[in-house]
Every structure is written in C-alpha cells, then in structure tokens.
Amino acid sequence: MDLTYTPQQQAFRAEVRAWLAANVPAAPLEHFDATREGFEAHRQWEKTLKSGDWGMVTWPTEYGGRGLDLIQWLIFEEEYYRAGAPGRVNQNGIFLLGPTLIEFGTHEQKQRFLPKMASGEEIWAQAWSEPQAGSDLAGVRATCVQDGDDYVLNGHKIWSSRAVFADWAFGLFRTPGTERHKGLSLIFFPLDAPGVTVNAIKKINGHIGFAEIFLEDVRVPAFNRLGDEGQGWHICMATAGFERGLMLRSPARYQVAAAKLADLWTAHGNSADPALEADVVRAHMNADAYALNIYQTASRLIAGAKIGPEASTNKIFWSEMDIHLTQTALAILGPLAELTHDAPDAAPVDWIDDYIFALAGPIYAGSNEIQRNIIAERMLGLPR
Amino acid sequence: MDFTLNDEQLMFAETARTLFADSCTPDHWRKMMEAGVARDDARWAGIVETGLTLVLLPEAAGGIGLAETDFALIAQEAGYVALPEPLVESAGVAAPLLAALAPDHAILTDPTATIAIAHPANPFVANADSAAAILLEKDGETFLATPDQVTLTAQPSIDPFRRLFSVAWDAADATALGKGDWDLALDRAALFSAAQALGLAQRAVDLAVDYAKERQQFGKPIGSYQAVKHHLASAQTAIEFAKPVVAAAAAEIGAQDVQSRARVSHAKIVALEAADKAARASIQVHGAMGYSWEVDVHLFLKRTVALTQTWGTPAFHRARIAARMFDQPMGPDQTFARETKNG
Ligand SMILES: Cc1cc2nc3c(=O)[nH]c(=O)nc-3n(C[C@H](O)[C@H](O)[C@H](O)COP(=O)(O)OP(=O)(O)OC[C@H]3O[C@@H](n4cnc5c(N)ncnc54)[C@H](O)[C@@H]3O)c2cc1C
Numbered sequence: 001m002d003l004t005y006t007p008q009q010q011a012f013r014a015e016v017r018a019w020l021a022a023n024v025p026a027a028p029l030e031h032f033d034a035t036r037e038g039f040e041a042h043r044q045w046e047k048t049l050k051s052g053d054w055g056m057v058t059w060p061t062e063y064g065g066r067g068l069d070l071i072q073w074l075i076f077e078e079e080y081y082r083a084g085a086p087g088r089v090n091q092n093g094i095f096l097l098g099p100t101l102i103e104f105g106t107h108e109q110k111q112r113f114l115p116k117m118a119s120g121e122e123i124w125a126q127a128w129s130e131p132q133a134g135s136d137l138a139g140v141r142a143t144c145v146q147d148g149d150d151y152v153l154n155g156h157k158i159w160s161s162r163a164v165f166a167d168w169a170f171g172l173f174r175t176p177g178t179e180r181h182k183g184l185s186l187i188f189f190p191l192d193a194p195g196v197t198v199n200a201i202k203k204i205n206g207h208i209g210f211a212e213i214f215l216e217d218v219r220v221p222a223f224n225r226l227g228d229e230g231q232g233w234h235i236c237m238a239t240a241g242f243e244r245g246l247m248l249r250s251p252a253r254y255q256v257a258a259a260k261l262a263d264l265w266t267a268h269g270n271s272a273d274p275a276l277e278a279d280v281v282r283a284h285m286n287a288d289a290y291a292l293n294i295y296q297t298a299s300r301l302i303a304g305a306k307i308g309p310e311a312s313t314n315k316i317f318w319s320e321m322d323i324h325l326t327q328t329a330l331a332i333l334g335p336l337a338e339l340t341h342d343a344p345d346a347a348p349v350d351w352i353d354d355y356i357f358a359l360a361g362p363i364y365a366g367s368n369e370i371q372r373n374i375i376a377e378r379m380l381g382l383p384r
Numbered sequence: 385m386d387f388t389l390n391d392e393q394l395m396f397a398e399t400a401r402t403l404f405a406d407s408c409t410p411d412h413w414r415k416m417m418e419a420g421v422a423r424d425d426a427r428w429a430g431i432v433e434t435g436l437t438l439v440l441l442p443e444a445a446g447g448i449g450l451a452e453t454d455f456a457l458i459a460q461e462a463g464y465v466a467l468p469e470p471l472v473e474s475a476g477v478a479a480p481l482l483a484a485l486a487p488d489h490a491i492l493t494d495p496t497a498t499i500a501i502a503h504p505a506n507p508f509v510a511n512a513d514s515a516a517a518i519l520l521e522k523d524g525e526t527f528l529a530t531p532d533q534v535t536l537t538a539q540p541s542i543d544p545f546r547r548l549f550s551v552a553w554d555a556a557d558a559t560a561l562g563k564g565d566w567d568l569a570l571d572r573a574a575l576f577s578a579a580q581a582l583g584l585a586q587r588a589v590d591l592a593v594d595y596a597k598e599r600q601q602f603g604k605p606i607g608s609y610q611a612v613k614h615h616l617a618s619a620q621t622a623i624e625f626a627k628p629v630v631a632a633a634a635a636e637i638g639a640q641d642v643q644s645r646a647r648v649s650h651a652k653i654v655a656l657e658a659a660d661k662a663a664r665a666s667i668q669v670h671g672a673m674g675y676s677w678e679v680d681v682h683l684f685l686k687r688t689v690a691l692t693q694t695w696g697t698p699a700f701h702r703a704r705i706a707a708r709m710f711d712q713p714m715g716p717d718q719t720f721a722r723e724t725k726n727g
Contacts, residue, residue, distance in 0.1 A: 001393070001453060002386045003635050003720050009385060013717070071385050078716035252716035259714035266710070281705050284714065285650050291719045292387075292628035299387035313621040369610075375620055376613030380593050383608040 020083035032089040033209035039165040042089035046120025055118030064118035070298035081252035093117040093124030095247035100239040104227045125163035127171035138180045144173035153218040163211035164200045184232035188224040245311030249318045251291035258287040272332045279328040286321040309378035312371040319361030326355035397457035408465040410680045422545045432495040437475040445483035456579040456634040463583025466683045468545035470511040474498040477573045485561040508548035526564030533557045543686040573695040578655035584684045585662035592666040615665040622658035646708030649701030659688040
C-alpha cells in the first residue's frame with residue numbers, strides 16, 4: 001500500500017491542470033439537455049478536449065486515447081471537476097459503451113467507433129429500457145432479424161438519455177422466438193437512420209433530457225453487433241458493471257459538491273440550524289469514503305482483479321450520498337432553497353436543480369432496489 | 385499510488401483468522417461467560433506463540449516492527465470473533481506506548497503479560513484486573529503501576545468480556561516513565577476500534593445470512609424475501625464503504641497531522657456505524673431468536689456499543705473531521721494531500 005502519488009502522477013496532474021486552465025470556457029455552457037445549442041456547445045467542447053488528447057485518457061492510443069491507467073484517470077477527473085469544466089455530453093459513449101467495446105469489440109469495430117466517440121464527433125445514447133422492460137431488462141421485446149449482411153430492427157425504446165440530439169444509440173434487441181436472457185444482442189444504430197423516430201420526453205426539471213425511440217424496419221449492417229448474437233445480456237451486464245462500479249460517477253464530482261457545501265455552511269451557517277453541521281461533515285465523509293473506495297477499486301483492477309457484484313454497493317452509495325448532500329444544502333438555505341437560478345436572490349450554486357437531479361440517482365443505472373437484490377443474492381448468497 | 389494489500393500484509397491476518405476460528409467459537413465464549421472470566425489462558429498462549437502480540441512492537445523492544453496496517457487486519461479478525469482477550473488494547477495501543485518510553489522494560493519481555501491503559505479519553509480502564517501493569521497519565525507524564533499498586537473499582541459493562549474499572553492511584557506508588565505520546569495512543573486505539581468494528585459488522589451480517597438461508601416462513605427461506613435481503617444489503621454497503629477508510633487511516637496514521645487524525649476519526653465513526661447497522665439488522669432478521677441470549681449476535685452488538693462510545697465519542701471524532709474540513713483545503717485533489725501547517 002502506498003497512498004502517495006508518484007512523481008509521474010504528479011507531473012500528469014500538473015499537465016492536466018495547466019491544459020484545463022488554458023482551455024476551459026470562461027462562461028458556463030448552457031446545459032446539454034436544455035437546448036440543441038447547449039448540446040452543440042458541449043460537442044464543441046468535446047472536440048477541444050480531443051485536440052489536447054484528453055477525449056478518453058484510458059483508451060489505447062490507436063483508438064484515440066492516451067493509454068493511461070485508472071489512477072491517472074482518477075487524477076484527470078479530479079482536475080476536470082476542480083476546474084469546473086463542462087459536463088461530458090458523451091458520457092454514455094465514453095464511460096459505458098467505450099469500455100465495453102474495448103473488452104468485447106473486434107479491432108475493426110474499435111477502429112470504426114472509438115476515435116469518433118473520443119472526439120465527440122459521434123455522441124451516443126443508451127437504448128435499453130422499454131415501456132414494458134425497465135427493472136426487468138430481460139423482458140425487452142424489440143427485435144433484431146438478420147437479413148443477409150444486415151440486421152432489421154423493430155421495437156419501442158424509452159427513457160433514452162440525450163437521444164433527442166445524439167447521433168447513435170446502442171440498443172438491446174431480441175432474436176424473435178427467444179425468451180428472457182437468452183437471444184439478446186447488443187446492436188448499434190444511427191438515430192437518423194430511415195425508420196427511426198425519436199420523441200423527446202421532458203424530465204421533471206423541464207429539460208428534454210430523455211426520449212422514446214420507435215424503430216420500424218431499421219436496417220443496420222451486422223458489423224454493428226457487439227459480440228455474438230445472443231451474447232447481449234452478458235455484454236450489457238459488463239456495461240452495467242462500469243456504469244455502477246466506476247466510470248459513470250467518478251468521485252471528484254461529489255468532492256467538489258462537498259467543498260461547495262462546506263462553503264455554503266461557512267456563508268450561511270449562522271442563520272441555519274446548528275445541528276446541520278453534522279450533515280455538512282457527513283457529506284465530506286461520504287465524498288471522501290467514496291473516493292477512497294474508488295481508488296481502492298482502481299488499484300485492484302490495475303492489479304488484475306475484475307469488477308464483481310460489489311459494484312452495486314457503489315451505485316447505492318453515490319446516489320444516496322448525492323441526495324443527502326443536496327438536501328443538506330437546501331436545509332441550510334432555508335427559504336432560499338426553492339429559488340431557481342434566475343431568481344434575483346438565488347444562491348450562486350443551483351442547489352435545487354442539483355437536488356432534483358439527485359432524485360433520479362436511485363432510479364437510473366438500475367434502481368437501488370434492484371441493486372440491493374443483486375448484493376443480497378450475488379454478494380451474500382441469499383436465495384432468489 | 386497503490387491502494388492494495390500485499391501478501392505479507394495479509395499473512396498475519398490469515399494466521400489470526402485460523403487461530404481464532406479454531407479457538408474462539410461461541411462455545412468458548414459461553415464457557416467463559418459461565419465461569420465469569422474474560423481471559424482464556426490457552427488461547428492467549430496461542431496468540432503469543434503465533435507472534436500476534438509482537439506485530440506492532442518495534443524491533444528495539446523485541447517486536448516484529450510492522451505497521452498499523454498490519455495490526456489493523458489482526459484487529460479486524462479479533463472483531464470477527466468478538467475476541468475476549470485485550471489483544472488489541474494491549475498489543476496495539478499500550479505496549480507500543482510503553483516501548484516508545486522504555487524499550488527494555490521487563491514487561492515487554494514477558495509475552496504472556498497484557499498491559500492495560502488508563503487513557504484520559506476514557507473514564508474507565510478495560511481489563512485492568514488481569515493486566516500485568518497499567519499505563520497511567522498525569523499532567524502529561526506517563527506512569528506505570530501494577531494492579532495492586534492502584535485501587536480498582538469494578539464498573540460492570542454490558543459486554544461480559546470487557547471488565548471495566550475506575551482507577552484511583554497515587555503517583556508516589558507508580559513508576560514515572562516520562563512524557564509519552566498519548567495522542568498517538570488515542571489515534572491507534574480509535575483506528576483499531578474501527579478495524580474491530582469491520583469484523584464485528586461482517587460477523588453480524590454473516591450470521592444473519594446463514595440464518596436467513598435456513599429459517600423458513602410461509603414455505604420459503606426468509607432470505608428469499610426482499611425486505612430481509614435489503615436489510616442485509618444495506619448493512620453490507622455500509623461495510624464496503626467503511627473498509628477503505630479504515631485502510632487509508634491505517635496507512636496514514638503515522639503522519640499525525642490534521643488530515644491523518646480526521647481520517648482516523650472518520651474510520652472510527654463509519655466502521656462503528658456499520659457495525660451498529662449490521663448488528664441491528666442481524667437481530668431483526670433473526671426475529672425473537674435474535675433477541676435471545678442463545679443466539680450470538682448480542683455479543684457483537686454489545687462490543688459495538690462499547691467501542692462506539694470509548695476512545696472518543698462520535699461527537700469528539702466529528703469535531704476532528706470538521707477541523708480538517710474548515711482549516712485545510714477541500715476538494716477533489718485533496719484526497720491524499722497533506723497539510724503544510726501542523727496543528
Ligand atoms: C434520469 C434517467 C435517465 C435514464 N436514462 C436511460 C438511458 O439512457 N437508457 C435507458 O435504457 N434507460 C434509461 N433510464 C431508465 C432506467 O434505466 C429505468 O428507469 C430503470 O431501470 C427502472 O425501470 P422503470 O422506470 O421501468 O421502473 P420499474 O421497473 O417499473 O420500477 C418501478 C419501481 O418498482 C421497483 N421495482 C421493480 N422491480 C422490482 C423488484 N424486482 N424488486 C424490488 N423493487 C422493484 C423499482 O425499484 C422502482 O422503484 C433512465 C431513467 C432516468 C430516471
């Protein structure tokens with residue numbers, strides 16, 4: 001065990017910090033879920049990132065990355081959040097599909113998809129959920145039928161984040177006549193392909209952050225299938241492992257939030273309930289514990305371990321931490337809590353929006369009830 | 385940066401696990417409870433023989449000279465079996481304090497001796513009656529006395545294996561040893577309490593998992609019901625997020641600065657919270673059985689209550705974390721950063 005950074009890691013941190021200081025836009029970008037302009041501004045930022053070779057630092061250089069390890073990724077993320085750099089509009093691509101493609105894709109597939117993902121040229125949506133298949137993902141009904149060198153896709157997907165503006169989606173499809181986990185395949189389709197209809201759905205904050213997707217005889221080359229036909233469930237669970245375990249929520253996000261909460265307490269604490277200080281301390285403890293846990297996991301993965309069902313504990317931890325943290329901020333703000341960011345008296349940090357966003361945490365990426373089932377059955381060995 | 389344990393670090397933990405698994409079962413506790421004793425000489429001899437009491441002791445004092453990380457793993461195993469003997473306090477806290485002051489002291493050469501410690505953080509001294517000597521503090525000075533040189537008043541604890549005493553003593557009857565690092569002793573004790581708590585917590589969950597697989601209601605094992613699963617999954621999640629904090633606290637304790645103290649305090653709070661959550665979930669999952677003397681969970685609960693309030697209360701430790709938060713830079717680049725000013 002060595003909890004200090006090597007000189008190389010420190011040099012890397014300095015390099016990231018300097019580049020971000022010179023390149024992060026001075027004014028915050030409009031949210032990528034709010035408008036097409038906000039989305040495109042974020043795409044532009046992804047291109048800027050790529051110009052500095054920061055698209056996805058852990059990927060091999062031949063696929064548009066820097067070939068760095070997970071500790072360096074954590075350092076990159078720390079500096080990224082510290083600098084207040086824009087949110088990653090392509091997170092479904094770079095953090096979820098990317099690692100899965102690296103594990104399961106052919107060389108040709110990696111060459112075709114990864115560099116454009118790292119540069120923001122192609123922004124991805126995840127098309128797994130269906131109206132009848134949410135928590136019970138093995139119940140998806142959308143179909144794929146091979147026809148020569150193509151697949152023909154049909155079905156109805158829903159809750160697909162950022163699909164309104166995105167370019168591509170990775171979907172879960174069933175070979176007709178198959179049941180449950182068997183016969184599922186992971187297939188990529190362009191969101192502007194003939195037969196694809198995307199309808200925006202507003203989230204509770206009013207943003208068109210997700211969408212439903214109708215597929216009617218959509219043709220894509222069989223090249224777009226990741227892994228073998230019928231291997232989709234297995235591959236999706238690997239993706240879910242990245243999503244829950246590591247990539248989707250790097251610790252830096254919560255450490256920045258905990259630091260802002262401490263500032264809020266310093267600014268408003270004298271007018272708030274003194275008992276709230278314990279919650280402010282708790283928020284720091286949670287963010288710190290989460291960071292330590294992820295560093296430990298990253299070290300284990302570098303040493304050759306694989307992500308297992310314990311990834312589900314991460315999902316529960318970060319989602320519940322986020323709600324606790326943002327709720328504490330609202331409690332400190334008191335009557336200011338309900339103000340939206342454009343109110344004249346609004347606090348500099350939009351805590352109410354952060355709270356509303358946090359409420360989705362226990363639902364997406366597999367609901368926390370489902371995560372607890374996974375922990376109980378696969379980690380603790382309780383019967384189904 | 386490498387946040388993993390190596391094989392050597394795991395070796396003593398493995399030794400302790402094997403030894404305790406054989407010698408410290410619920411049967412053993414129950415015989416001891418009936419006999420009203422808190423020390424099993426045969427087991428203690430085994431502990432001494434395998435070198436567990438020497439792990440944290442410096443080589444100058446005849447020890448093995450390993451670090452807190454190594455001893456924390458042993459403490460965790462002690463927690464897993466709710467070890468009756470004061471291995472953790474004696475070999476993890478008191479002996480290193482004594483060794484720093486008097487590495488040649490005769491007590492350190494007697495491996496069967498246990499040392500009790502009367503730390504100002506605690507009103508009572510644990511296992512003072514069976515100790516070969518008690519470490520005492522007065523006006524910053526360290527003293528050593530044998531139990532018959534002081535007046536012990538028993539203060540029975542809910543934990544049958546923690547024998548607590550008030551100690552009245554006179555410096556004239558004790559041996560003065562000099563200053564002594566009582567702050568480090570507190571940090572070590574808090575850290576090893578946290579490590580024990582990880583063991584206590586995991587045992588409480590494991591006992592409940594075993595029971596939930598066997599016990600049937602409505603024609604199915606109760607472990608197949610989601611309410612039962614979710615109790616235990618929540619407890620396991622708390623354990624998973626206390627583990628790396630304890631590991632980091634053990635690795636950093638030597639810095640003895642605002643950051644390391646906050647980390648130790650963090651570890652103590654969250655590990656004992658995890659133990660509390662796990663013990664209560666375990667009792668709930670066991671139903672009325674869980675509330676009976678017959679089932680072992682209560683011992684883990686009682687040790688948890690004891691360790692939560694001793695070696696600094698949660699409020700004390702929270703204040704040390706607040707001190708780090710409000711005196712030192714916060715933010716994502718500060719996880720492993722060290723303060724510049726020492727306070
Ligand atoms: C902000 C947001 C973004 C999303 N983005 C995407 C995306 O990009 N791509 C995508 O494919 N999907 C996305 N989703 C969908 C998300 O994955 C699903 O909402 C989630 O899996 C739950 O499914 P459901 O909404 O159908 O709820 P249901 O499955 O109907 O569940 C409703 C409630 O019942 C509980 N429940 C269901 N089954 C069980 C059970 N067996 N045991 C205990 N409780 C149970 C659930 O926990 C939940 O509380 C997103 C959702 C949100 C909120």
